[in-house]
Amino acid sequence: MPEIFEFDFMIRALIGGSMVAILAPAFGLFIVLRRLSLIADTLSHVALMGVAIGFVTSIFPTFVALIATTSSAAGIEQLRSRGKLPGDAALAVFLYSSLAIAVIVISKSSGFNADLFGYLFGTVLSINDRDLWLIAVLLIVVILFVVSFYAELTQSAFDQDLAHTSGVRVTATNLALAILTGATVTASMRVVGVLMVGALIVIPVLAALRLARGFRTALVLAIVFGLLSVWVGLTVAFYADLAAGGSIVLTTVAMLILSEVLGRIRDSLPSRRTLVNPADDSSSASVQELDTAGE
Amino acid sequence: MMVDNSDIPEVVARKPLMPEGTGDPELPDDRSVVCEFDNTWYSYGGGEPAVESVSFQVRRGDFAAILGPNGSGKTTLLRLALGLLKPSRGSVELFGESSSRFRDWSRVGYVPQRVEGLGTRFPATVEEIVEQGLYRGFDPLAIFRRHGQKKVLDALEVAGISHLRQRAIESLSVGQRQRALIARAIVGDPELLFLDEPVSGVDAVGRDRFHELISSLNKEHNMTVFLISHDIGAVMQGATVCACINRTVVFHGAPHSLTGEHLSELYGFPVDVLLHDALHEHR
Numbered sequence: 275m276p277e278i279f280e281f282d283f284m285i286r287a288l289i290g291g292s293m294v295a296i297l298a299p300a301f302g303l304f305i306v307l308r309r310l311s312l313i314a315d316t317l318s319h320v321a322l323m324g325v326a327i328g329f330v331t332s333i334f335p336t337f338v339a340l341i342a343t344t345s346s347a348a349g350i351e352q353l354r355s356r357g358k359l360p361g362d363a364a365l366a367v368f369l370y371s372s373l374a375i376a377v378i379v380i381s382k383s384s385g386f387n388a389d390l391f392g393y394l395f396g397t398v399l400s401i402n403d404r405d406l407w408l409i410a411v412l413l414i415v416v417i418l419f420v421v422s423f424y425a426e427l428t429q430s431a432f433d434q435d436l437a438h439t440s441g442v443r444v445t446a447t448n449l450a451l452a453i454l455t456g457a458t459v460t461a462s463m464r465v466v467g468v469l470m471v472g473a474l475i476v477i478p479v480l481a482a483l484r485l486a487r488g489f490r491t492a493l494v495l496a497i498v499f500g501l502l503s504v505w506v507g508l509t510v511a512f513y514a515d516l517a518a519g520g521s522i523v524l525t526t527v528a529m530l531i532l533s534e535v536l537g538r539i540r541d542s543l544p545s546r547r548t549l550v551n552p553a554d555d556s557s558s559a560s561v562q563e564l565d566t567a568g569e
Numbered sequence: 570m571m572v573d574n575s576d577i578p579e580v581v582a583r584k585p586l587m588p589e590g591t592g593d594p595e596l597p598d599d600r601s602v603v604c605e606f607d608n609t610w611y612s613y614g615g616g617e618p619a620v621e622s623v624s625f626q627v628r629r630g631d632f633a634a635i636l637g638p639n640g641s642g643k644t645t646l647l648r649l650a651l652g653l654l655k656p657s658r659g660s661v662e663l664f665g666e667s668s669s670r671f672r673d674w675s676r677v678g679y680v681p682q683r684v685e686g687l688g689t690r691f692p693a694t695v696e697e698i699v700e701q702g703l704y705r706g707f708d709p710l711a712i713f714r715r716h717g718q719k720k721v722l723d724a725l726e727v728a729g730i731s732h733l734r735q736r737a738i739e740s741l742s743v744g745q746r747q748r749a750l751i752a753r754a755i756v757g758d759p760e761l762l763f764l765d766e767p768v769s770g771v772d773a774v775g776r777d778r779f780h781e782l783i784s785s786l787n788k789e790h791n792m793t794v795f796l797i798s799h800d801i802g803a804v805m806q807g808a809t810v811c812a813c814i815n816r817t818v819v820f821h822g823a824p825h826s827l828t829g830e831h832l833s834e835l836y837g838f839p840v841d842v843l844l845h846d847a848l849h850e851h852r
Contacts, residue, residue: 307690425701432687436681439677441705442704
């Protein structure tokens with residue numbers, strides 16, 4: 275057995291990391307396509323506030339963070355959908371107010387600076403059973419949600435007006451998406467830390483979007499890139515003695531570069547049906563028929 | 570479709586409100602009303618009204634063309650009809666129900682105007698987009714459904730893009746994307762089709778083909794059409810009824826009774842020139 279599997283903490287890190295590697299990109303796909311990538315960043319700062327409050331009140335910090343992120347996500351979505359504030363302004367208000375509260379709470383109390391450092395930059399190597407259970411429950415909830423509301427989520431990601439006129443309840447879908455984004459951020463925070471949560475939600479998705487032509491393929495590829503990033507990142511961190519969170523995030527960036535390279539290779543191949551060349555199709559037969567019919 | 574007969578006397582009684590020449594005189598006017606604006610007003614953020622006291626009806630079987638200059642409120646009217654906006658005053662009804670409360674969306678198809686940005690960087694094949702038009706409420710197994718349904722293939726065929734089925738939506742030209750969205754709108758066989766014609770990005774040949782397709786959907790597939798257009802000449806050939814909008818209704822009636830004077834009033838300059846240019850030389 276390789277050395278990496280001999281340590282209990284590494285096994286735990288791999289289990290927790292893998293669950294988050296499925297959770298974050300699966301959900302991230304919808305967030306990126308709705309152009310809400312920055313919501314992950316905002317909610318991670320809200321999570322930090324939750325963690326700080328959790329430390330001070332001696333309540334399980336991840337749990338407090340979960341409550342804070344999901345309720346803030348709902349608040350942001352309400353402000354945005356009712357047009358009270360533009361989307362980015364709502365995000366800014368939540369980001370800075372929660373960060374300010376976190377700073378005040380942290381400065382008023384002392385003695386958890388080391389733990390706090392872990393929450394900021396990731397503590398996957400010291401992840402405990404309680405965290406693993408919480409992540410597992412969130413993973414199940416999110417998978418059930420994505421699978422059962424697949425049609426609603428893809429429709430509203432494509433276009434909100436079209437979704438509405440197809441009969442999708444767009445407002446409810448958006449609200450559920452926002453709340454579960456909060457949950458996803460909280461779960462991912464344990465692995466890569468508050469400051470890099472967005473990376474795990476966004477970057478594997480960007481890599482998948484470079485290569486995928488269909489929606490389901492994109493979903494699967496995003497998860498594959500997420501898993502590869504966590505496994506490679508953790509392994510490198512273990513043998514090279516690096517910070518695990520940073521190592522995982524740099525691996526996601528490497529995946530993005532890899533997908534770009536693969537994409538370019540594919541584009542340059544004379545593919546079966548010129549699937550990637552948009553200029554070609556106007557010359558195809560059935561369009562020509564229509565052309566002449568239109569004269 | 571179920572026709573609520575109790576509505577008809579009321580509609581007839583309201584007719585004097587409408588400008589003369591409503592509807593195509595060749596068609597009997599006991600056809601049910603599928604979309605109705607009744608003294609509808611709308612203003613964005615409480616400012617100047619974008620739509621002012623608009624009243625007209627679209628009846629089953631109509632090919633209604635809505636014409637008007639830029640910023641005349643045409644697209645606002647469409648958004649009101651689709652329940653995407655709520656009128657500040659008056660009402661908008663779809664199949665006899667307030668459009669903001671309307672839920673029976675399987676009866677309605679919609680093709681938006683801005684197709685360029687739509688689907689850019691979106692990972693979906695043309696087929697996946699067209700399948701969206703078959704949405705009929707919550708279906709937890711939707712993710713496992715197989716592609717290649719007959720309805721989807723038929724809609725692609727009607728829209729003339731069968732050969733693009735497996736293509737990524739973002740790799741299509743504007744004209745092709747528009748056809749994909751038409752296929753998406755008609756795949757569920759709606760009774761009423763709303764279309765907002767794009768201002769740019771489609772050449773003259775593309776626009777002619779577009780109008781021909783809409784005409785055939787109206788005549789051969791019996792869809793009632795509500796088309797927002799910029800192309801008066803092409804619309805005159807297929808439309809059965811025409812409404813000219815400049816915040817309020819300037820003209821409403823059969824296209825052949827639309828005169829140069831109406832158009833001059835609408836656009837604020839002599840229209841002969843515009844007609845020729847719009848048809849063949851512009852764009």
